[in-house]
Amino acid sequence: MRAGRRCWTRGLLLGALALPLAASAEEGAVGQVTSLSGTATAVREGGASRPLACGDPVYAGESVVTTPSSSAGLLLGDDLMAQVGENSSLRLGTTAAGTPDTTLERGAVRVIDAREGKPPARLAAGTAAARVQGGDAEAYVLKEKAQGYAMFCEWETPLPVDRGGKSLTADPKQCVIAKPDEPLYLARAHEDRLPAGPDSCPPRSVAALGPHFPVAPDVAAGPPAAFSTSPAELPGLQRTGCENPGAACNRAFINEVPPGGGGTPGAGGGER
Numbered sequence: 001m002r003a004g005r006r007c008w009t010r011g012l013l014l015g016a017l018a019l020p021l022a023a024s025a026e027e028g029a030v031g032q033v034t035s036l037s038g039t040a041t042a043v044r045e046g047g048a049s050r051p052l053a054c055g056d057p058v059y060a061g062e063s064v065v066t067t068p069s070s071s072a073g074l075l076l077g078d079d080l081m082a083q084v085g086e087n088s089s090l091r092l093g094t095t096a097a098g099t100p101d102t103t104l105e106r107g108a109v110r111v112i113d114a115r116e117g118k119p120p121a122r123l124a125a126g127t128a129a130a131r132v133q134g135g136d137a138e139a140y141v142l143k144e145k146a147q148g149y150a151m152f153c154e155w156e157t158p159l160p161v162d163r164g165g166k167s168l169t170a171d172p173k174q175c176v177i178a179k180p181d182e183p184l185y186l187a188r189a190h191e192d193r194l195p196a197g198p199d200s201c202p203p204r205s206v207a208a209l210g211p212h213f214p215v216a217p218d219v220a221a222g223p224p225a226a227f228s229t230s231p232a233e234l235p236g237l238q239r240t241g242c243e244n245p246g247a248a249c250n251r252a253f254i255n256e257v258p259p260g261g262g263g264t265p266g267a268g269g270g271e272r
Contacts, residue, residue, distance in 0.1 A: 029057035030092050030100065031076035035201055038070025040084070054201030063091040063105060071195070076100040079114040080121055080132075085194050095122050104139045104150075110194040111137050126150030128163040128178035135159060138194050149179040153189045 033040070033056045042062040043049040049065075058064060058074060066072055066088050074082045076092070077100045084090045088107025095101045097119040102109065104125040111123055113134050120131035125139040128150050135157035142149055152161050153175040160169045161176040161184060168184040170176045175187045 028059050030060050030094055031074050031082075032057050033072060033201070034075045034081075035071075035073030035083075037072075038086075039067045040070055040072040041065050043089075058092055060093045061091075063089045065089045066107070076102070077115075077121075078118070079116075081112045081114070083110040083112075083194065083196055085109060095119070104141055106141055108138065108140045108194050110196065111139075112196070113137075123152070125152065126178055127180070128152070128161050128176070128184070130159050130161045130176075132159070133157070144179070147180055149177065151178070151187075152176045155189065155193075 033052050033054055036052065036054050040052045041049045041064075042052055042056075042058055043065050044059075044062050052058075052064065052072065064072055064074065064084050066084050066086055068087045070086055072084045074084065074090075074092075076082055077094075077098075080100050082090065082100075082102060085108035088109060089105040090109050091103040091105055093101040093103075099119050100121040102111070102121075102123050104123070109123070111121075111132055113121060113132050113136075115121075115134070118133070120133040123130045123132050123137065123139050125141050126149060130137060130139065130152045136155045137159050138153045140151045140153075142151060152159060152170060154170045155172055158169050158171055159176070160167055161178065163178055163184060166184060168176050168186065170186060173189045175189050177185050177187055
């Protein structure tokens with residue numbers, strides 16, 4: 001796993017750990033909201049909708065819908081992050097193998113897969129679908145004159161895209177274009193990337209996570225001693241992920257709050 005993707009994923013994982021753990025455990029939930037900028041809603045088939053907030057669970061059969069100038073980050077399953085771009089709609093589900101199954105209905109989505117040794121996840125758009133197994137991929141639903149088409153781009157690992165029994169693989173920095181009535185074809189990836197997402201959801205006290213809160217394995221290697229101490233002994237510690245997730249992200253922070261919660265938390269810890 002490359003350092004940039006590990007850091008982005010680690011930061012959002014820390015943000016997810018700082019949210020109520022019950023959210024991802026609710027029956028039928030396939031993930032939870034780990035970052036939010038602006039307004040997003042979860043819409044079920046038939047039109048029933050609910051506003052989304054940091055830490056909310058998301059369910060199979062729902063579409064996460066963002067408004068203009070808004071975006072939402074989702075943790076789906078184990079270590080797969082989906083960043084829903086502005087004015088977009090992403091339908092959620094699971095594959096027969098139990099991996100994330102997402103369908104971009106409108107707009108754009110970025111998917112960073114930090115899973116290891118797992119069956120592929122599915123990322124669909126238009127009439128095509130990509131098999132995501134690691135890497136840093138994007139999907140777009142675009143319009144050309146009266147027709148819409150899909151584009152799948154990849155930056156780290158090969159990304160196979162299937163449609164109608166045909167398959168074409170994008171190598172890093174390539175895109176697969178899926179236009180109606182045309183064979184799949186490759187194009188060079190554009191330079192503008194979909195942002196990895198806004199800052200993670202506000203952290204909560206470690207003590208609120210309970211006595212046996214989980215820590216992602218790659219975070220647990222060589223942490224400060226505070227991470228292995230009972231949260232009851234650390235009432236003033238908070239955790240948050242990298243503050244600006246993305247390629248430049250290279251820190252996980254421990255914020256220490258004075259007893260009683262007064263004042264502004266100061267950043268502690270260092271690069272890991």
